[in-house]
Amino acid sequence: MFQFSQGKHTTQGHKGIPEGHFEEEQGRSGFYGPVSHLIKPKPSTRWTAIDGPLRPHMYDVPAMDRNWGQNQRMFYNQDVTISNLWEKKTQQTLETAFRNADGDLVYFCHSGLGQILTEYGLLEFRKGSYIMIPKCVTHSFYFGQDTNFLVIESKTSSFREPDRGMVGKNAFYDLAALVKPDLAALKIFIDQKKSNVTKVRVVREGQPTLFTYAEDIYDTVGWKGDLWPYTLHVDDLMPMISARVHLPPSAHTTFVARGFVICTFLPRPLESDADALKVPFYHQNMDYDEVLFYHDGNFFSRDNLKAGMISLHPAGFPHGPHPKAVKNIGGKTHTDEYAVMIDTWSNLKIDQGLDPVELKEYWASWK
């Protein structure tokens, strides 16, 4: 297909939208494929009713019953499972470890702090840390505080860094920002906390198997290689911006796996060109279901939101900022929101466990 235009149109997406009009982006393959920008007198989010399964969903996860230590699955398909996990501050000597033989795990720390024992060394985490645990890497958490994780499991591939394309290898985050496991710190931790981990719970196809040893399993004296667990903190992500035009969410891609991507939206200056769109654009991301987890800050593009909530916008319906956000943007020069987005190629199913905390009127919030 080639570029074609007719009627009132822009020459640069998200910029110079005719006065009193709205732009809707319709795009394939995330934000990488064929794309058109339609100019309309009213946004396509002005529905008066939605009947059928494509309603957008919003869940008040912090209001959920706290089953400490139990993963609450929220959304899933063949490639990814997205869960919520609350963990109590550790009171006892560590005795068990976990190994996930079903896939790679990313734990995003929404609140809390602690340490992670691995056979590669000790890792530290705090609010805003991504913790990357490759498939089958044995690990034990020590929680310094009650902790809440968003857990993202990749079941059909390992995670990789995003393609950095023409911005080069240091963009969005430098690989030097990945925090490596510290073997010396692990030895000190074991001595000080008297931890003695002799049981390993391994999960394969959802079924647990318990391995028991006579001695502590965290006995590595050295290692080499390019497979290791690590952490990456949101403070070490350097959001890309253009003063002249709103960049697509894909500019914030943090991790990539088969069938989905993880993006991180962070505080950043807003576009300064007078004719630049300053709110997230109205769009149909035609090939992807979109999960957005609201971590921290002021979520200016949505109304009545609080930290810890999570939304699902299925492919097939247009979405964009709430009318209030468009009004509120006024004199704002910066965003101060932290959010994690997971875009999935295959449709996501919703776990029934979320039903009690669904905000049923979310679909009407664009009115």
Ligand SMILES: [Fe+2]
């Ligand atoms: Fe979207």
